[in-house]
Amino acid sequence: MAEHSKRRLADKVAVVTGAASGIGRQIALAMAAEGAIVGIADINAGGAQDVEGEIRKAGGRAEAIHMDVRIERMVDDGINGFAAKHGRLDVAVANAGIQHLDTIADVSFEHWKDMLAVHLDGSFLTACAALRYMVPAKRGSIIFMGSIHSYMASEKKGPYVAAKHGIVGLCRAIAKENGRHGIRANTICPGFVRTPLIEFQLPLLAKERGVSEEEVVQGFLRYTVDGEYTTMAELAELAVFLAAFPTNLFNGQSIGASHGIHML
Ligand code: NAD
Numbered sequence: 001m002a003e004h005s006k007r008r009l010a011d012k013v014a015v016v017t018g019a020a021s022g023i024g025r026q027i028a029l030a031m032a033a034e035g036a037i038v039g040i041a042d043i044n045a046g047g048a049q050d051v052e053g054e055i056r057k058a059g060g061r062a063e064a065i066h067m068d069v070r071i072e073r074m075v076d077d078g079i080n081g082f083a084a085k086h087g088r089l090d091v092a093v094a095n096a097g098i099q100h101l102d103t104i105a106d107v108s109f110e111h112w113k114d115m116l117a118v119h120l121d122g123s124f125l126t127a128c129a130a131l132r133y134m135v136p137a138k139r140g141s142i143i144f145m146g147s148i149h150s151y152m153a154s155e156k157k158g159p160y161v162a163a164k165h166g167i168v169g170l171c172r173a174i175a176k177e178n179g180r181h182g183i184r185a186n187t188i189c190p191g192f193v194r195t196p197l198i199e200f201q202l203p204l205l206a207k208e209r210g211v212s213e214e215e216v217v218q219g220f221l222r223y224t225v226d227g228e229y230t231t232m233a234e235l236a237e238l239a240v241f242l243a244a245f246p247t248n249l250f251n252g253q254s255i256g257a258s259h260g261i262h263m264l
Helices: 022-033 045-057 072-086 109-137 158-181 201-209 213-221 232-244
Strands: 013-017 037-042 061-066 091-094 140-145 183-190 254-257
Touching (some): 013 022, 013 109, 022 037, 022 045, 022 061, 022 091, 022 232, 037 045, 037 072, 045 061, 061 072, 091 109, 091 232, 109 158, 183 232
Parallel strands (some): 037 061, 140 183, 183 254
Protein backbone atom coordinates (compact mmCIF):
# COMPACT_ATOMS: atom_id res chain seq x y z
CA MET A 1 0.00 0.00 0.00
CA ALA A 2 1.16 3.57 -0.72
CA GLU A 3 2.40 5.56 2.26
CA HIS A 4 -0.64 7.11 3.99
CA SER A 5 0.38 10.76 3.69
CA LYS A 6 0.98 10.43 -0.04
CA ARG A 7 -2.20 8.58 -0.93
CA ARG A 8 -4.05 10.29 -3.75
CA LEU A 9 -7.50 8.90 -2.91
CA ALA A 10 -7.33 8.83 0.88
CA ASP A 11 -10.80 8.07 2.31
CA LYS A 12 -12.53 8.60 -1.05
CA VAL A 13 -15.39 6.23 -1.85
CA ALA A 14 -15.16 4.61 -5.31
CA VAL A 15 -17.20 2.03 -7.15
CA VAL A 16 -15.77 0.08 -10.11
CA THR A 17 -17.99 -2.10 -12.30
CA GLY A 18 -16.54 -5.20 -13.94
CA ALA A 19 -13.94 -5.23 -11.16
CA ALA A 20 -13.73 -9.01 -10.75
CA SER A 21 -11.34 -9.36 -13.70
CA GLY A 22 -8.88 -7.65 -16.00
CA ILE A 23 -8.72 -3.85 -16.20
CA GLY A 24 -11.47 -3.25 -13.62
CA ARG A 25 -9.75 -5.46 -11.07
CA GLN A 26 -6.46 -3.61 -11.58
CA ILE A 27 -8.19 -0.23 -11.21
CA ALA A 28 -9.85 -1.42 -7.99
CA LEU A 29 -6.51 -2.62 -6.59
CA ALA A 30 -4.82 0.67 -7.51
CA MET A 31 -7.59 2.84 -6.04
CA ALA A 32 -7.57 0.83 -2.81
CA ALA A 33 -3.77 1.16 -2.63
CA GLU A 34 -4.27 4.93 -2.90
CA GLY A 35 -6.55 4.90 0.15
CA ALA A 36 -10.04 4.61 -1.39
CA ILE A 37 -12.82 2.41 -0.07
CA VAL A 38 -13.67 0.46 -3.23
CA GLY A 39 -16.92 -1.22 -4.26
CA ILE A 40 -16.06 -4.24 -6.40
CA ALA A 41 -19.18 -4.49 -8.58
CA ASP A 42 -19.50 -7.45 -10.92
CA ILE A 43 -21.97 -10.00 -12.29
CA ASN A 44 -19.40 -12.58 -11.16
CA ALA A 45 -20.13 -12.51 -7.42
CA GLY A 46 -17.42 -15.04 -6.51
CA GLY A 47 -14.79 -13.18 -8.52
CA ALA A 48 -15.77 -9.89 -6.85
CA GLN A 49 -15.40 -11.51 -3.42
CA ASP A 50 -11.94 -12.77 -4.40
CA VAL A 51 -10.85 -9.23 -5.33
CA GLU A 52 -12.35 -7.90 -2.08
CA GLY A 53 -10.29 -10.51 -0.20
CA GLU A 54 -7.14 -9.63 -2.14
CA ILE A 55 -7.50 -5.93 -1.27
CA ARG A 56 -8.27 -6.59 2.39
CA LYS A 57 -5.28 -8.92 2.67
CA ALA A 58 -3.07 -6.08 1.39
CA GLY A 59 -4.49 -3.79 4.11
CA GLY A 60 -7.00 -1.94 1.91
CA ARG A 61 -10.74 -1.45 2.16
CA ALA A 62 -13.12 -3.06 -0.35
CA GLU A 63 -16.61 -4.53 -0.56
CA ALA A 64 -17.91 -6.94 -3.19
CA ILE A 65 -21.18 -5.84 -4.80
CA HIS A 66 -23.12 -8.38 -6.85
CA MET A 67 -24.36 -6.36 -9.83
CA ASP A 68 -25.52 -7.00 -13.37
CA VAL A 69 -25.06 -3.57 -14.97
CA ARG A 70 -27.88 -4.32 -17.41
CA ILE A 71 -30.43 -4.35 -14.58
CA GLU A 72 -31.52 -0.96 -13.23
CA ARG A 73 -32.56 -2.24 -9.81
CA MET A 74 -29.26 -4.07 -9.25
CA VAL A 75 -27.21 -1.00 -10.21
CA ASP A 76 -29.35 1.35 -8.11
CA ASP A 77 -29.42 -0.94 -5.07
CA GLY A 78 -25.72 -1.77 -5.36
CA ILE A 79 -24.49 1.80 -5.70
CA ASN A 80 -27.09 3.29 -3.30
CA GLY A 81 -26.32 0.76 -0.60
CA PHE A 82 -22.57 1.22 -0.89
CA ALA A 83 -22.67 5.04 -1.05
CA ALA A 84 -25.27 5.33 1.74
CA LYS A 85 -23.18 3.11 4.01
CA HIS A 86 -20.16 5.38 3.57
CA GLY A 87 -22.12 8.63 3.31
CA ARG A 88 -20.62 9.68 -0.02
CA LEU A 89 -19.54 8.61 -3.49
CA ASP A 90 -16.50 10.30 -5.03
CA VAL A 91 -15.61 8.07 -7.98
CA ALA A 92 -17.58 5.79 -10.29
CA VAL A 93 -15.82 3.73 -12.96
CA ALA A 94 -18.18 2.25 -15.57
CA ASN A 95 -15.92 -0.50 -16.86
CA ALA A 96 -17.94 -3.73 -17.18
CA GLY A 97 -17.73 -5.11 -20.69
CA ILE A 98 -18.07 -8.08 -23.01
CA GLN A 99 -17.02 -8.90 -26.55
CA HIS A 100 -18.71 -10.82 -29.35
CA LEU A 101 -17.25 -11.41 -32.82
CA ASP A 102 -19.63 -11.31 -35.79
CA THR A 103 -20.21 -9.17 -38.83
CA ILE A 104 -23.10 -6.71 -38.70
CA ALA A 105 -24.85 -8.78 -41.37
CA ASP A 106 -24.58 -11.96 -39.29
CA VAL A 107 -24.92 -10.79 -35.71
CA SER A 108 -28.21 -11.72 -34.07
CA PHE A 109 -30.45 -8.98 -32.72
CA GLU A 110 -30.10 -10.60 -29.29
CA HIS A 111 -26.30 -10.24 -29.36
CA TRP A 112 -26.60 -6.65 -30.62
CA LYS A 113 -28.98 -5.75 -27.80
CA ASP A 114 -26.86 -7.47 -25.19
CA MET A 115 -23.71 -5.64 -26.29
CA LEU A 116 -25.51 -2.29 -26.02
CA ALA A 117 -27.08 -3.32 -22.72
CA VAL A 118 -23.79 -4.17 -21.01
CA HIS A 119 -21.77 -1.24 -22.35
CA LEU A 120 -24.23 1.57 -22.97
CA ASP A 121 -27.13 0.83 -20.60
CA GLY A 122 -24.59 -0.24 -18.00
CA SER A 123 -22.62 3.00 -18.33
CA PHE A 124 -25.84 5.06 -18.25
CA LEU A 125 -27.23 3.29 -15.18
CA THR A 126 -23.90 3.46 -13.32
CA ALA A 127 -23.54 7.17 -14.07
CA CYS A 128 -27.16 7.95 -13.10
CA ALA A 129 -26.83 6.16 -9.77
CA ALA A 130 -23.53 7.96 -9.11
CA LEU A 131 -24.90 11.38 -10.04
CA ARG A 132 -27.62 11.07 -7.40
CA TYR A 133 -24.83 11.23 -4.78
CA MET A 134 -22.42 13.47 -6.63
CA VAL A 135 -24.74 16.35 -7.64
CA PRO A 136 -25.89 17.28 -4.10
CA ALA A 137 -22.31 16.87 -2.85
CA LYS A 138 -21.01 19.03 -5.74
CA ARG A 139 -18.06 16.75 -6.36
CA GLY A 140 -17.26 13.54 -8.18
CA SER A 141 -15.38 11.86 -10.98
CA ILE A 142 -17.09 9.49 -13.40
CA ILE A 143 -14.76 7.44 -15.57
CA PHE A 144 -16.07 5.51 -18.56
CA MET A 145 -14.20 2.68 -20.24
CA GLY A 146 -14.20 3.39 -23.96
CA SER A 147 -11.75 1.89 -26.42
CA ILE A 148 -9.83 2.68 -29.57
CA HIS A 149 -13.16 1.40 -30.92
CA SER A 150 -14.80 4.57 -29.58
CA TYR A 151 -13.11 6.28 -32.54
CA MET A 152 -12.39 3.59 -35.11
CA ALA A 153 -13.93 0.37 -36.39
CA SER A 154 -12.69 -3.18 -36.82
CA GLU A 155 -14.34 -5.98 -38.73
CA LYS A 156 -16.59 -8.31 -36.72
CA LYS A 157 -16.82 -5.92 -33.79
CA GLY A 158 -19.73 -3.78 -35.04
CA PRO A 159 -21.97 -3.88 -31.95
CA TYR A 160 -18.95 -3.24 -29.71
CA VAL A 161 -17.83 -0.35 -31.94
CA ALA A 162 -21.32 1.19 -31.85
CA ALA A 163 -21.56 0.81 -28.08
CA LYS A 164 -18.09 2.29 -27.47
CA HIS A 165 -18.83 5.27 -29.75
CA GLY A 166 -22.05 5.80 -27.76
CA ILE A 167 -20.19 5.90 -24.46
CA VAL A 168 -18.22 8.95 -25.66
CA GLY A 169 -21.48 10.81 -26.38
CA LEU A 170 -22.89 9.90 -22.99
CA CYS A 171 -19.71 11.09 -21.30
CA ARG A 172 -19.76 14.43 -23.10
CA ALA A 173 -23.43 15.04 -22.27
CA ILE A 174 -22.79 14.31 -18.59
CA ALA A 175 -19.79 16.67 -18.60
CA LYS A 176 -21.85 19.49 -20.18
CA GLU A 177 -24.68 19.10 -17.70
CA ASN A 178 -22.63 18.55 -14.54
CA GLY A 179 -19.33 20.39 -14.87
CA ARG A 180 -20.84 23.35 -13.06
CA HIS A 181 -21.76 21.01 -10.21
CA GLY A 182 -18.10 20.07 -9.75
CA ILE A 183 -18.48 16.73 -11.48
CA ARG A 184 -16.07 15.41 -14.09
CA ALA A 185 -16.81 12.72 -16.68
CA ASN A 186 -14.03 11.35 -18.87
CA THR A 187 -13.50 8.30 -21.06
CA ILE A 188 -10.39 6.15 -21.13
CA CYS A 189 -9.86 4.69 -24.62
CA PRO A 190 -7.47 1.73 -24.34
CA GLY A 191 -5.79 -0.16 -27.13
CA PHE A 192 -5.19 -3.89 -26.82
CA VAL A 193 -4.77 -5.11 -23.27
CA ARG A 194 -3.99 -8.74 -22.54
CA THR A 195 -7.08 -9.67 -20.48
CA PRO A 196 -9.62 -12.54 -20.78
CA LEU A 197 -11.64 -10.31 -23.13
CA ILE A 198 -8.76 -10.29 -25.64
CA GLU A 199 -7.50 -13.83 -24.91
CA PHE A 200 -10.78 -15.42 -25.99
CA GLN A 201 -10.50 -13.77 -29.42
CA LEU A 202 -7.01 -15.08 -30.24
CA PRO A 203 -7.82 -18.74 -31.06
CA LEU A 204 -11.00 -17.74 -32.92
CA LEU A 205 -9.22 -15.19 -35.11
CA ALA A 206 -6.19 -17.46 -35.64
CA LYS A 207 -8.42 -20.29 -36.87
CA GLU A 208 -10.47 -18.01 -39.08
CA ARG A 209 -7.41 -16.34 -40.65
CA GLY A 210 -5.38 -19.56 -40.92
CA VAL A 211 -2.48 -18.00 -38.96
CA SER A 212 -0.88 -18.55 -35.54
CA GLU A 213 -2.11 -16.76 -32.42
CA GLU A 214 1.24 -14.94 -32.37
CA GLU A 215 0.50 -13.59 -35.85
CA VAL A 216 -2.91 -12.38 -34.64
CA VAL A 217 -1.11 -10.57 -31.81
CA GLN A 218 1.33 -9.00 -34.30
CA GLY A 219 -1.68 -7.82 -36.31
CA PHE A 220 -3.24 -6.22 -33.23
CA LEU A 221 -0.04 -4.41 -32.29
CA ARG A 222 1.14 -3.38 -35.76
CA TYR A 223 -0.32 0.10 -35.44
CA THR A 224 1.13 0.95 -32.03
CA VAL A 225 4.19 3.19 -31.91
CA ASP A 226 6.24 0.51 -30.13
CA GLY A 227 4.69 -2.90 -30.82
CA GLU A 228 3.55 -3.10 -27.17
CA TYR A 229 0.28 -4.04 -25.53
CA THR A 230 -1.36 -1.43 -23.33
CA THR A 231 -1.01 -2.75 -19.77
CA MET A 232 -3.57 -2.95 -17.00
CA ALA A 233 -1.12 -1.16 -14.69
CA GLU A 234 -0.90 1.79 -17.10
CA LEU A 235 -4.69 2.07 -17.27
CA ALA A 236 -5.03 1.79 -13.49
CA GLU A 237 -2.56 4.64 -13.07
CA LEU A 238 -4.56 6.75 -15.55
CA ALA A 239 -7.82 5.98 -13.73
CA VAL A 240 -6.29 7.04 -10.39
CA PHE A 241 -5.03 10.24 -12.04
CA LEU A 242 -8.49 11.07 -13.42
CA ALA A 243 -10.16 10.18 -10.12
CA ALA A 244 -7.80 12.39 -8.12
CA PHE A 245 -7.45 15.35 -10.50
CA PRO A 246 -8.82 18.37 -8.64
CA THR A 247 -10.24 20.63 -11.39
CA ASN A 248 -12.36 20.67 -14.54
CA LEU A 249 -9.26 20.73 -16.78
CA PHE A 250 -10.26 17.29 -18.04
CA ASN A 251 -14.01 17.12 -18.47
CA GLY A 252 -15.89 15.40 -21.28
CA GLN A 253 -12.56 14.19 -22.63
CA SER A 254 -11.51 10.97 -24.30
CA ILE A 255 -8.03 9.97 -23.25
CA GLY A 256 -6.34 7.81 -25.89
CA ALA A 257 -4.46 5.09 -24.00
CA SER A 258 -3.29 2.74 -26.71
CA HIS A 259 0.46 3.19 -27.29
CA GLY A 260 -0.47 5.39 -30.21
CA ILE A 261 -2.85 3.15 -32.21
CA HIS A 262 -5.30 6.02 -32.35
CA MET A 263 -4.12 9.55 -31.63
CA LEU A 264 -6.89 11.81 -30.35
P1 NAD B 1 -12.54 -8.83 -18.67
O1 NAD B 1 -13.36 -9.84 -19.38
O2 NAD B 1 -11.24 -9.24 -18.05
O3 NAD B 1 -13.41 -8.13 -17.50
C1 NAD B 1 -14.73 -7.71 -17.73
C2 NAD B 1 -15.49 -7.80 -16.42
O4 NAD B 1 -16.82 -7.31 -16.65
C3 NAD B 1 -15.63 -9.24 -15.90
O5 NAD B 1 -15.29 -9.31 -14.53
C4 NAD B 1 -17.10 -9.55 -16.12
O6 NAD B 1 -17.62 -10.48 -15.18
C5 NAD B 1 -17.72 -8.17 -15.99
N1 NAD B 1 -19.05 -8.09 -16.60
C6 NAD B 1 -19.42 -8.55 -17.83
N2 NAD B 1 -20.74 -8.35 -17.99
C7 NAD B 1 -21.19 -7.75 -16.86
C8 NAD B 1 -22.47 -7.30 -16.44
N3 NAD B 1 -23.56 -7.45 -17.20
N4 NAD B 1 -22.57 -6.71 -15.23
C9 NAD B 1 -21.49 -6.58 -14.42
N5 NAD B 1 -20.27 -7.01 -14.75
C10 NAD B 1 -20.12 -7.58 -15.97
O7 NAD B 1 -12.34 -7.65 -19.72
P2 NAD B 1 -11.38 -6.36 -19.74
O8 NAD B 1 -10.50 -6.51 -20.91
O9 NAD B 1 -10.81 -6.08 -18.40
O10 NAD B 1 -12.46 -5.24 -20.12
C11 NAD B 1 -12.85 -4.20 -19.23
C12 NAD B 1 -13.33 -3.02 -20.05
O11 NAD B 1 -12.24 -2.52 -20.84
C13 NAD B 1 -14.46 -3.34 -21.03
O12 NAD B 1 -15.39 -2.28 -21.04
C14 NAD B 1 -13.75 -3.44 -22.36
O13 NAD B 1 -14.59 -3.18 -23.44
C15 NAD B 1 -12.69 -2.38 -22.18
N6 NAD B 1 -11.55 -2.51 -23.10
C16 NAD B 1 -10.76 -3.63 -23.08
C17 NAD B 1 -9.69 -3.72 -23.98
C18 NAD B 1 -8.78 -4.91 -24.02
O14 NAD B 1 -7.93 -4.96 -24.91
N7 NAD B 1 -8.87 -5.87 -23.08
C19 NAD B 1 -9.45 -2.67 -24.87
C20 NAD B 1 -10.27 -1.55 -24.85
C21 NAD B 1 -11.33 -1.49 -23.94
